[in-house]
Amino acid sequence: MLKFPKSAAVAVLGLTLLSTPSWAEGDAVAGEKVFKKCSACHAVGDGAKHKVGPELNNTFGRIAGTAEGYKYSNPMIAAGEGGLVWDDATLAEYLANPKGMIKGTKMAFAGLKKDDEIANVLAYLKTFSQGEAASAPAAEEPADAAPVEAADSTPAVSTEPAPAMVVEASKGAFGLGRVAMPEEIAAWDIDIRPDGMGLPEGKGTVAEGDPIFAEKCAVCHGDFGEGAGRWPVLAGGQDTLTRERPEKTIGSYWPYLSTVFDYVRRAMPFGDARSLSDDDVYALTAYLLYLNDVVTEEDFELSNENFSSIRLPNEENFIADDRLSEPHYAKGVEPCMSECKPGPVEITARAQILDVTPDGEGDESTGGGID
Amino acid sequence: MVDDTDPKGTKQKASRRDFLKAGLLSGAAVAASAGAARAAGEPLITEIQDWNRYLGDGVDVAPYGTPSEFEAHVVRRDVPWLTADPVSSINFTPLHELDGIITPNGLCFERHHGGTAVINPADHRLMIHGLVDTPLVFTMEDLKRFPRENRVYFLECAANGGMEWRGSQLNGCQFTHGMIHCVVYTGVPLRYLLEEAGVKTTGKWLLAEGADSAAMTRSIPMEKALDDCLVAFKMNGEALRPEQGYPLRLCVPGWEGNMWVKWLRRLEVGDEPWAQREETSKYTDLLANGKARRHTFMMEVKSVITSPSPQVPVTHGKGPLVISGLAWSGGGTISRVDVTIDGGRTWQPARIDGPSLPKALHRFYLDINWDGSEMLLQSRAMDDQGLVQPTKNELRAARGENSIYHNNGIQTWHVNNDGVVENVEVS
Numbered sequence: 001m002l003k004f005p006k007s008a009a010v011a012v013l014g015l016t017l018l019s020t021p022s023w024a025e026g027d028a029v030a031g032e033k034v035f036k037k038c039s040a041c042h043a044v045g046d047g048a049k050h051k052v053g054p055e056l057n058n059t060f061g062r063i064a065g066t067a068e069g070y071k072y073s074n075p076m077i078a079a080g081e082g083g084l085v086w087d088d089a090t091l092a093e094y095l096a097n098p099k100g101m102i103k104g105t106k107m108a109f110a111g112l113k114k115d116d117e118i119a120n121v122l123a124y125l126k127t128f129s130q131g132e133a134a135s136a137p138a139a140e141e142p143a144d145a146a147p148v149e150a151a152d153s154t155p156a157v158s159t160e161p162a163p164a165m166v167v168e169a170s171k172g173a174f175g176l177g178r179v180a181m182p183e184e185i186a187a188w189d190i191d192i193r194p195d196g197m198g199l200p201e202g203k204g205t206v207a208e209g210d211p212i213f214a215e216k217c218a219v220c221h222g223d224f225g226e227g228a229g230r231w232p233v234l235a236g237g238q239d240t241l242t243r244e245r246p247e248k249t250i251g252s253y254w255p256y257l258s259t260v261f262d263y264v265r266r267a268m269p270f271g272d273a274r275s276l277s278d279d280d281v282y283a284l285t286a287y288l289l290y291l292n293d294v295v296t297e298e299d300f301e302l303s304n305e306n307f308s309s310i311r312l313p314n315e316e317n318f319i320a321d322d323r324l325s326e327p328h329y330a331k332g333v334e335p336c337m338s339e340c341k342p343g344p345v346e347i348t349a350r351a352q353i354l355d356v357t358p359d360g361e362g363d364e365s366t367g368g369g370i371d
Numbered sequence: 372m373v374d375d376t377d378p379k380g381t382k383q384k385a386s387r388r389d390f391l392k393a394g395l396l397s398g399a400a401v402a403a404s405a406g407a408a409r410a411a412g413e414p415l416i417t418e419i420q421d422w423n424r425y426l427g428d429g430v431d432v433a434p435y436g437t438p439s440e441f442e443a444h445v446v447r448r449d450v451p452w453l454t455a456d457p458v459s460s461i462n463f464t465p466l467h468e469l470d471g472i473i474t475p476n477g478l479c480f481e482r483h484h485g486g487t488a489v490i491n492p493a494d495h496r497l498m499i500h501g502l503v504d505t506p507l508v509f510t511m512e513d514l515k516r517f518p519r520e521n522r523v524y525f526l527e528c529a530a531n532g533g534m535e536w537r538g539s540q541l542n543g544c545q546f547t548h549g550m551i552h553c554v555v556y557t558g559v560p561l562r563y564l565l566e567e568a569g570v571k572t573t574g575k576w577l578l579a580e581g582a583d584s585a586a587m588t589r590s591i592p593m594e595k596a597l598d599d600c601l602v603a604f605k606m607n608g609e610a611l612r613p614e615q616g617y618p619l620r621l622c623v624p625g626w627e628g629n630m631w632v633k634w635l636r637r638l639e640v641g642d643e644p645w646a647q648r649e650e651t652s653k654y655t656d657l658l659a660n661g662k663a664r665r666h667t668f669m670m671e672v673k674s675v676i677t678s679p680s681p682q683v684p685v686t687h688g689k690g691p692l693v694i695s696g697l698a699w700s701g702g703g704t705i706s707r708v709d710v711t712i713d714g715g716r717t718w719q720p721a722r723i724d725g726p727s728l729p730k731a732l733h734r735f736y737l738d739i740n741w742d743g744s745e746m747l748l749q750s751r752a753m754d755d756q757g758l759v760q761p762t763k764n765e766l767r768a769a770r771g772e773n774s775i776y777h778n779n780g781i782q783t784w785h786v787n788n789d790g791v792v793e794n795v796e797v798s
Binding site for chain 1: 454459484485486489498499500505506507508509510513514516517538539540541542563566567568569578580584585586588636637639641643645646647648651652655657659660661662663664665666667668669671681709713714715716717718719747751753757758759761762765766768769770772773777785793794795796797798
């Protein structure tokens with residue numbers, strides 16, 4: 001354990017790159033991985049349906065903004081009417097900087113930063129485009145017995161240079177594993193506690209959070225956190241917790257603000273996690289406080305300094321687990337075995353009446369849910 | 372229920388109502404052919420069948436074997452309206468088609484919050500840090516050099532049955548109870564790893580984190596971590612399935628499934644819980660008075676009759692009938708399961724068959740002679756702590772209808788004279 005073990009994946013990728021004449025050709029297998037960045041919003045392949053974005057079968061040769069049954073933004077429709085047809089060059093430009101190419105497109109995606117990612121995802125999409133599929137280079141079969149050393153001799157491998165690190169063995173009873181380095185802990189330790197432990201330095205205002213939210217969050221969560229379609233609602237719902245249909249939001253339900261910062265930083269935007277700067281997350285958290293009426297001024301600035309002074313309204317309503325003191329458990333008597341009910345038993349509710357069991361017909365919720 | 376007009380199992384696409392109808396018809400067909408058999412002998416026996424004459428596939432046709440083509444309808448299914456997107460969603464184990472206590476790997480229900488992470492085990496690392504003497508990083512290879520244990524545990528999502536709080540809604544135990552599975556795990560006791568790093572005396576809580584795009588996190592009390600938690604890399608003898616956290620997951624026996632962090636990459640030791648999204652916004656149980664319980668970790672005593680149930684009606688008419696079901700408790704083993712066929716007026720103890728292991732599924736049977744009249748079937752489990760499974764109305768009286776999680780109320784199936792089964796509630 002004196003070095004990082006070389007990963008087989010890196011080795012295979014390295015080989016593929018070596019045998020690929022230029023980036024522009026792209027590698028469909030690697031592209032499938034890149035497409036994970038898209039799949040929160042787009043489907044492709046057999047039976048693909050529109051999601052947040054249009055389905056991407058037969059994108060190549062498609063006039064922009066014309067997939068049937070999908071509601072595009074006006075600028076995208078205009079671009080198509082102006083003659084924009086999707087091919088290698090136009091797609092590469094769009095994916096590198098969607099808003100830069102089509103101002104006002106509703107694709108809330110920052111863009112792919114690396115040329116090889118773009119080439120690879122295009123090669124992948126090509127395999128779903130009729131007529132183009134044949135001309136797309138067949139994905140390289142990774143050679144099973146690829147010598148791991150190949151990765152070393154491949155200049156194109158873009159993994160971080162292995163730091164010249166002194167690896168310290170574990171001093172525990174088994175002596176297994178190695179000592180974690182401070183940089184490694186810092187890279188992964190992003191959790192924040194209600195007492196503020198873990199907060200990074202930084203700041204952001206409501207006014208700064210507003211455009212970031214509009215660009216990166218509103219497609220799913222709505223402009224005011226009201227939730228688009230069935231995506232989660234982030235604001236409102238105050239005083240609904242005792243009603244028949246409670247609306248649990250940051251303002252109405254969440255006990256601690258630290259959870260908002262922690263969660264947005266670790267998991268949002270959905271499908272592009274860890275892409276926000278700490279200042280962005282402060283600004284978005286401030287904006288979410290504003291949407292929930294916890295702060296009211298647009299110039300309110302949230303920072304690591306004042307963070308712990310902010311309390312959410314529902315904090316005091318969380319209690320410990322006291323299920324075992326409920327009457328049905330606490331009574332502790334032998335269960336009844338005969339003549340347990342006075343008369344014949346009546347049916348009081350039936351699933352047939354609601355009939356929301358999935359069976360391929362129109363599946364509609366009438367209530368309940370798993371969250 | 373094999374329908375020989377549909378060997379490929381395309382029936383799974385047909386609606387449930389068609390399915391029920393078909394079940395009744397094929398029952399009738401069997402009766403008719405039995406009559407014919409008396410006259411000339413059953414052709415299945417008197418005539419030589421193709422499979423008896425011609426050679427079948429050789430070995431290696433499927434290097435990784437799959438179930439019989441006649442079982443193609445036995446699959447996980449989802450309820451599309453439950454969640455906004457299949458990437459953060461759930462599907463359900465087909466409990467009605469299974470027997471025994473072990474769930475086959477490919478049928479274990481899935482719940483993830485950011486899709487299935489694809490991780491080459493050579494690239495996977497597990498870090499332990501925080502209030503420890505020495506923060507450590509392990510490779511998968513390192514982990515496989517610690518002493519291992521094999522344990523059978525159920526894993527139940529806290530939201531199992533969550534759609535049924537306001538009344539019976541879904542027709543099928545796959546949907547009402549299918550967010551559960553039970554497999555044998557192979558892994559390293561978490562305590563060995565924590566001891567290797569040396570937990571400081573102030574270390575009272577553990578934060579477990581996944582490597583997926585949701586970077587799922589949960590706080591776990593140190594007492595539990597040192598008790599029976601496992602860091603597992605195998606299920607039912609083979610590597611974890613990708614959707615179950617390949618290459619590494621946490622097992623938190625008897626406690627809600629959300630805590631069994633998949634793609635486990637980090638364990639931080641601290642002196643307080645972290646109040647992460649999955650233990651505040653979610654997995655807290657809202658009561659009727661607006662208060663919400665948190666840290667409701669344990670899965671309570673519970674049972675369900677898996678057959679007959681709405682997806683597997685009684686097609687053979689009156690006579691011998693096997694009533695079969697599952698029981699489990701996060702508190703330990705199941706000491707008894709009672710079954711009623713009259714909606715809870717009279718009960719009789721069922722027969723528990725197969726191993727009775729703590730925090731694992733238990734299989735029970737009641738073998739009856741059905742007289743063909745209507746039945747209201749229920750099962751009621753009791754665990755070795757003496758806790759008895761409550762009725763749905765007892766639960767509602769104590770909690771209201773907005774808890775979402777931890778619905779362990781007694782399930783009722785109505786069986787009509789034709790053997791058709793429906794999810795109902797009773798007085």
